[in-house]
Amino acid sequence: MLDVTGLGHAFGANQVFTDISLTVNEGELVCIVGPSGCGKSTLLRSISGLMTPKSGEILLHGQPVRGKVPGDLAVVFQDYSRSLYPWLTAAGNVEFPLKRLKLTTAERKERVREALEWVGLADAGKKRPRQMSGGMQQRVAIARALAYRPALMLMDEPFASVDAQTRFELEDLLLRVRREHDCTVLLVTHDIDESVYLGDRVVVLSRPPATVAADMKVELPAQRDQIKTRASEAFVSLRSEVARLLHGSGNSEENETEAAEE
Numbered sequence: 001m002l003d004v005t006g007l008g009h010a011f012g013a014n015q016v017f018t019d020i021s022l023t024v025n026e027g028e029l030v031c032i033v034g035p036s037g038c039g040k041s042t043l044l045r046s047i048s049g050l051m052t053p054k055s056g057e058i059l060l061h062g063q064p065v066r067g068k069v070p071g072d073l074a075v076v077f078q079d080y081s082r083s084l085y086p087w088l089t090a091a092g093n094v095e096f097p098l099k100r101l102k103l104t105t106a107e108r109k110e111r112v113r114e115a116l117e118w119v120g121l122a123d124a125g126k127k128r129p130r131q132m133s134g135g136m137q138q139r140v141a142i143a144r145a146l147a148y149r150p151a152l153m154l155m156d157e158p159f160a161s162v163d164a165q166t167r168f169e170l171e172d173l174l175l176r177v178r179r180e181h182d183c184t185v186l187l188v189t190h191d192i193d194e195s196v197y198l199g200d201r202v203v204v205l206s207r208p209p210a211t212v213a214a215d216m217k218v219e220l221p222a223q224r225d226q227i228k229t230r231a232s233e234a235f236v237s238l239r240s241e242v243a244r245l246l247h248g249s250g251n252s253e254e255n256e257t258e259a260a261e262e
């Protein structure tokens with residue numbers, strides 16, 4: 001569904017990445033991890049058509065994405081406080097992008113109701129962002145993306161701004177919704193454990209100028225559990241491998257500390 005080939009980008013003299021190639025197949029959840037500054041957000045912005053990279057090609061359903069935002073794509077950013085319209089209710093926020101689609105009012109309302117139900121906010125449709133916790137606001141952002149029914153959902157550190165408990169809940173919510181509704185997801189995270197817990201594959205980027213250091217299949221049962229999965233031998237071994245690759249790429253102190261903890 002998504003084919004990225006030989007992507008390279010520089011901001012002035014700052015070569016961020018060179019020769020990034022990756023694919024995401026229909027129905028897959030692929031996580032990208034990499035050291036700070038290796039261009040993860042730049043890569044997602046390029047795929048979403050918000051910017052044009054200097055070299056390489058991005059094909060979505062075989063069609064090139066070059067500086068135009070594809071219609072069947074949705075993006076969820078880390079910063080929920082800036083991604084929701086504060087003057088709209090939760091339902092209004094979810095409904096807003098649907099106005100671009102050719103739907104009747106009844107169909108639009110039904111999609112909003114359904115998406116809010118998926119994320120456990122069936123009763124919160126009338127609340128405004130300021131009346132909701134951070135975790136609830138991020139659920140609204142996810143509901144908005146899901147209601148749109150994108151062919152591909154891009155998520156840039158979607159759970160980085162919420163507390164640990166909410167993060168676990170939102171991770172499981174993503175896995176459940178994705179299982180039940182067949183979404184294809186490309187998700188960027190700083191968190192090695194999260195990448196292994198969520199991913200069908202983990203793509204590890206090296207430090208800048210970044211390339212793909214590894215593209216690993218996550219051999220864990222599809223049904224995951226925050227306690228059992230994270231304690232399993234397969235999980236521990238995979239996370240060690242990702243940490244080793246990040247460490248091996250000679251990146252930031254943060255990742256070196258993680259690797260040292262193995």
Ligand SMILES: Nc1ncnc2c1ncn2[C@@H]1O[C@H](COP(=O)(O)OP(=O)(O)OP(=O)(O)O)[C@@H](O)[C@H]1O
Nearest residue numbers: 011014016034035036037038039040041042043190
């Ligand atoms: N609009 C811009 N203009 C100039 N430089 C930029 C711009 N956007 C990003 N950069 C630089 O490009 C590099 C990659 O940034 P990017 O945000 O894509 O990395 P990242 O891997 O997502 O980082 P982090 O993990 O810290 O969020 C950084 O050195 C950043 O300073």
